[in-house]
Amino acid sequence: MFELEYKGANCVIITTKKAKIVVDPRLSIVGMKDVSTKDAVELCTESRFSVNSRDANIMIEGPGEYGVAGLDIKGIACQRHLDSEKDSKQSTIYRIEAGDLRVGLIGNIYEKLSDEQLEKLGVIDILIIPVGGNGYTLDASGAASLVRLIDPKIVIPVHYADSSIKYEVPQSGLDLFLSEISAPVEKVSKYKLKQLPITQTGLSIIEVTRS
Numbered sequence: 045m046f047e048l049e050y051k052g053a054n055c056v057i058i059t060t061k062k063a064k065i066v067v068d069p070r071l072s073i074v075g076m077k078d079v080s081t082k083d084a085v086e087l088c089t090e091s092r093f094s095v096n097s098r099d100a101n102i103m104i105e106g107p108g109e110y111g112v113a114g115l116d117i118k119g120i121a122c123q124r125h126l127d128s129e130k131d132s133k134q135s136t137i138y139r140i141e142a143g144d145l146r147v148g149l150i151g152n153i154y155e156k157l158s159d160e161q162l163e164k165l166g167v168i169d170i171l172i173i174p175v176g177g178n179g180y181t182l183d184a185s186g187a188a189s190l191v192r193l194i195d196p197k198i199v200i201p202v203h204y205a206d207s208s209i210k211y212e213v214p215q216s217g218l219d220l221f222l223s224e225i226s227a228p229v230e231k232v233s234k235y236k237l238k239q240l241p242i243t244q245t246g247l248s249i250i251e252v253t254r255s
Contacts, residue, residue, distance in 0.1 A: 046145055046170075046237040050252040051079055052209050054089060054151055054174055054202055060142045063101075063113035067149060067172075068093035075210035085112055089151025090124070090135055106136055116141040120164045123154040125181055139165050144241040148194060150174065152203075155186030162193060169242050171196035174203030176215030184216060188224035197242045199225070200235065200250050218251065225249065 047059040054068040057079070066086055069079040070093045081100040088094040088105035096103065102112050110117040117140050121133035137157075138149040148168035157165075171194055177183025181203050182190065191199055205217045222229060227247040235252050 046142065046235075046240075048172075048200065048235040048252060049255050050200075050202060052076055052206060052254050053211070054093065055079055056172060056200075056202065056252075057084075058140075058147070060114065063115050063142070065115070065140070066100075068151070069095050069097075074212070076208075085115070085117075087117070087138065087149070089137070089149070089153075093151075114142065118164065120161055122151075122157070122161065125152050125154055126179065137161070137165065139168070145169055145237070148172065148196060150182070150190065152181040155182055155189060157190065157193065165194065168194050168196040170198045170200065170237075172200045172202060175201045175218065175221035176204040176211070177220075178213050178215060180211070180213035180215070184220035184224045187221055191225060191247070196247070197244055198248050198250055199227075200252055206254060222249065 045061050049057045053074050056067045058065040064084040066079055066081045066084045069081050072078050078095050081097040086100040086103040091105050094105050107119040107121040119136045119138050122135045122137050123133050124135045135151050135153045140147040146169045148171040150173040173187050174181040175187040201221055205215045227249050229249045231251045233253050235250050
Protein backbone atom coordinates (compact mmCIF):
# COMPACT_ATOMS: atom_id res chain seq x y z
CA MET A 45 0.00 0.00 0.00
CA PHE A 46 1.15 3.52 -0.85
CA GLU A 47 -0.95 6.66 -0.44
CA LEU A 48 0.02 10.29 -0.99
CA GLU A 49 -1.77 13.49 0.00
CA TYR A 50 -0.65 16.95 -1.12
CA LYS A 51 -0.84 19.74 1.47
CA GLY A 52 0.77 22.62 -0.45
CA ALA A 53 4.29 23.93 -1.12
CA ASN A 54 6.63 20.90 -0.85
CA CYS A 55 4.51 19.22 1.82
CA VAL A 56 3.14 15.75 1.15
CA ILE A 57 2.00 13.00 3.47
CA ILE A 58 3.02 9.50 2.42
CA THR A 59 1.41 6.49 4.07
CA THR A 60 2.55 2.88 3.72
CA LYS A 61 1.50 -0.26 5.59
CA LYS A 62 4.06 0.37 8.31
CA ALA A 63 4.83 4.08 8.24
CA LYS A 64 3.66 7.64 7.80
CA ILE A 65 6.03 10.23 6.35
CA VAL A 66 5.36 13.97 6.53
CA VAL A 67 7.56 15.97 4.17
CA ASP A 68 8.41 19.64 4.87
CA PRO A 69 5.58 20.15 7.39
CA ARG A 70 6.25 23.81 8.26
CA LEU A 71 3.55 25.39 6.10
CA SER A 72 3.34 28.48 8.30
CA ILE A 73 6.17 29.78 6.12
CA VAL A 74 3.58 30.15 3.33
CA GLY A 75 0.73 31.37 5.51
CA MET A 76 -0.90 28.02 6.26
CA LYS A 77 -1.19 25.76 9.29
CA ASP A 78 1.78 23.53 10.03
CA VAL A 79 1.13 19.82 9.50
CA SER A 80 1.30 17.53 12.51
CA THR A 81 4.10 14.96 12.51
CA LYS A 82 2.90 13.03 15.56
CA ASP A 83 3.97 9.36 15.35
CA ALA A 84 5.34 10.04 11.84
CA VAL A 85 8.69 10.30 10.11
CA GLU A 86 9.34 14.04 9.79
CA LEU A 87 11.38 14.37 6.60
CA CYS A 88 12.71 17.77 5.57
CA THR A 89 14.50 18.92 2.43
CA GLU A 90 15.79 21.96 4.38
CA SER A 91 16.01 22.54 8.12
CA ARG A 92 13.79 25.65 7.86
CA PHE A 93 10.86 23.49 6.73
CA SER A 94 10.93 21.41 9.91
CA VAL A 95 8.55 21.78 12.87
CA ASN A 96 10.94 19.81 15.13
CA SER A 97 8.10 17.96 16.81
CA ARG A 98 8.96 15.90 19.88
CA ASP A 99 5.98 13.70 18.97
CA ALA A 100 7.52 12.59 15.68
CA ASN A 101 8.76 9.03 15.37
CA ILE A 102 12.03 10.37 13.97
CA MET A 103 13.13 13.66 12.43
CA ILE A 104 15.36 13.57 9.33
CA GLU A 105 16.67 16.75 7.75
CA GLY A 106 19.99 15.97 6.14
CA PRO A 107 22.26 13.57 4.27
CA GLY A 108 22.76 10.02 5.50
CA GLU A 109 21.17 6.62 5.52
CA TYR A 110 18.22 5.86 7.78
CA GLY A 111 16.16 2.75 8.48
CA VAL A 112 12.80 3.23 10.19
CA ALA A 113 9.39 1.53 10.17
CA GLY A 114 10.20 -0.73 7.23
CA LEU A 115 11.64 2.13 5.17
CA ASP A 116 15.15 2.64 3.83
CA ILE A 117 15.79 6.36 3.39
CA LYS A 118 18.89 7.89 1.82
CA GLY A 119 19.53 11.64 2.03
CA ILE A 120 21.82 13.26 -0.56
CA ALA A 121 23.27 16.76 -0.08
CA CYS A 122 22.40 19.25 -2.83
CA GLN A 123 22.91 22.86 -3.77
CA ARG A 124 19.90 25.08 -3.16
CA HIS A 125 18.41 26.89 -6.13
CA LEU A 126 19.74 30.35 -5.24
CA ASP A 127 23.10 29.28 -3.80
CA SER A 128 26.41 29.17 -5.63
CA GLU A 129 28.75 26.21 -5.94
CA LYS A 130 30.96 27.80 -3.28
CA ASP A 131 28.17 27.76 -0.68
CA SER A 132 27.63 24.78 1.58
CA LYS A 133 24.96 22.37 0.39
CA GLN A 134 21.90 23.19 2.51
CA SER A 135 19.26 21.16 0.69
CA THR A 136 18.73 17.39 0.73
CA ILE A 137 17.08 15.15 -1.82
CA TYR A 138 15.88 11.74 -0.74
CA ARG A 139 15.50 8.21 -2.00
CA ILE A 140 12.81 6.34 -0.07
CA GLU A 141 12.49 2.59 -0.44
CA ALA A 142 9.31 0.92 0.80
CA GLY A 143 9.48 -2.73 -0.23
CA ASP A 144 9.57 -2.83 -4.03
CA LEU A 145 8.71 0.87 -4.39
CA ARG A 146 11.38 3.52 -4.90
CA VAL A 147 10.39 7.14 -4.37
CA GLY A 148 12.51 10.18 -5.20
CA LEU A 149 11.89 13.41 -3.29
CA ILE A 150 13.26 16.69 -4.64
CA GLY A 151 13.23 20.05 -2.82
CA ASN A 152 14.18 23.58 -3.84
CA ILE A 153 17.44 22.67 -5.53
CA TYR A 154 19.66 23.84 -8.36
CA GLU A 155 18.53 22.07 -11.50
CA LYS A 156 21.78 20.30 -12.34
CA LEU A 157 22.68 17.13 -10.44
CA SER A 158 26.12 15.55 -10.69
CA ASP A 159 26.65 11.99 -11.89
CA GLU A 160 27.47 11.03 -8.30
CA GLN A 161 24.20 12.50 -7.00
CA LEU A 162 22.21 10.76 -9.72
CA GLU A 163 23.95 7.47 -8.97
CA LYS A 164 23.07 7.76 -5.28
CA LEU A 165 19.46 8.55 -6.16
CA GLY A 166 19.35 5.48 -8.39
CA VAL A 167 16.38 3.99 -10.19
CA ILE A 168 13.15 5.76 -9.17
CA ASP A 169 9.53 4.71 -9.67
CA ILE A 170 7.76 7.82 -8.33
CA LEU A 171 9.35 11.29 -8.40
CA ILE A 172 7.98 14.17 -6.31
CA ILE A 173 9.32 17.46 -7.67
CA PRO A 174 8.63 21.23 -7.31
CA VAL A 175 7.87 23.11 -10.54
CA GLY A 176 6.86 26.69 -9.64
CA GLY A 177 10.13 28.49 -10.40
CA ASN A 178 10.52 32.28 -10.45
CA GLY A 179 13.90 32.10 -8.75
CA TYR A 180 12.68 30.22 -5.68
CA THR A 181 12.54 26.63 -6.81
CA LEU A 182 12.82 24.57 -9.98
CA ASP A 183 10.95 26.11 -12.90
CA ALA A 184 9.03 24.12 -15.51
CA SER A 185 12.04 23.74 -17.79
CA GLY A 186 14.49 22.78 -15.03
CA ALA A 187 12.05 20.33 -13.49
CA ALA A 188 11.38 18.74 -16.87
CA SER A 189 15.13 18.34 -17.48
CA LEU A 190 15.53 16.54 -14.15
CA VAL A 191 12.56 14.30 -14.89
CA ARG A 192 14.22 13.23 -18.14
CA LEU A 193 17.52 12.54 -16.34
CA ILE A 194 15.97 10.55 -13.48
CA ASP A 195 13.49 8.79 -15.78
CA PRO A 196 10.78 7.75 -13.28
CA LYS A 197 7.54 6.00 -14.18
CA ILE A 198 5.35 8.51 -12.34
CA VAL A 199 5.85 12.21 -11.59
CA ILE A 200 3.94 14.08 -8.89
CA PRO A 201 4.51 17.85 -9.26
CA VAL A 202 4.33 20.12 -6.19
CA HIS A 203 5.03 23.77 -5.27
CA TYR A 204 3.15 25.62 -8.01
CA ALA A 205 0.74 28.58 -8.06
CA ASP A 206 -2.20 28.32 -5.65
CA SER A 207 -4.35 31.35 -4.84
CA SER A 208 -4.71 30.34 -1.19
CA ILE A 209 -0.97 29.98 -0.54
CA LYS A 210 1.23 33.01 0.23
CA TYR A 211 4.47 31.92 -1.37
CA GLU A 212 7.57 34.00 -0.61
CA VAL A 213 7.96 34.38 -4.39
CA PRO A 214 5.00 34.09 -6.82
CA GLN A 215 4.91 30.66 -8.41
CA SER A 216 4.05 29.68 -11.96
CA GLY A 217 1.04 27.52 -12.66
CA LEU A 218 1.19 23.79 -13.22
CA ASP A 219 0.27 24.16 -16.91
CA LEU A 220 3.76 25.41 -17.73
CA PHE A 221 5.31 22.20 -16.45
CA LEU A 222 2.71 20.02 -18.18
CA SER A 223 3.47 21.76 -21.48
CA GLU A 224 7.17 20.87 -21.06
CA ILE A 225 6.46 17.15 -20.76
CA SER A 226 4.25 15.29 -23.18
CA ALA A 227 2.74 12.64 -20.92
CA PRO A 228 -0.71 11.51 -19.79
CA VAL A 229 -2.05 13.44 -16.78
CA GLU A 230 -4.36 12.01 -14.13
CA LYS A 231 -5.97 14.32 -11.56
CA VAL A 232 -6.80 12.80 -8.17
CA SER A 233 -7.63 14.02 -4.65
CA LYS A 234 -5.32 11.37 -3.15
CA TYR A 235 -2.88 9.13 -4.99
CA LYS A 236 -3.31 5.49 -4.06
CA LEU A 237 -1.12 2.66 -5.29
CA LYS A 238 -2.22 -0.84 -4.36
CA GLN A 239 -0.19 -3.05 -6.68
CA LEU A 240 3.59 -3.29 -6.74
CA PRO A 241 5.87 -3.18 -8.54
CA ILE A 242 4.76 -0.52 -11.03
CA THR A 243 4.84 -2.26 -14.40
CA GLN A 244 3.68 0.52 -16.75
CA THR A 245 5.86 1.62 -19.64
CA GLY A 246 6.31 5.31 -20.32
CA LEU A 247 5.82 8.31 -18.06
CA SER A 248 2.63 9.39 -16.30
CA ILE A 249 1.97 12.63 -14.40
CA ILE A 250 -0.28 12.53 -11.35
CA GLU A 251 -1.79 15.87 -10.33
CA VAL A 252 -2.77 15.48 -6.68
CA THR A 253 -5.12 18.28 -5.63
CA ARG A 254 -4.32 19.97 -2.35
CA SER A 255 -6.25 18.65 0.65
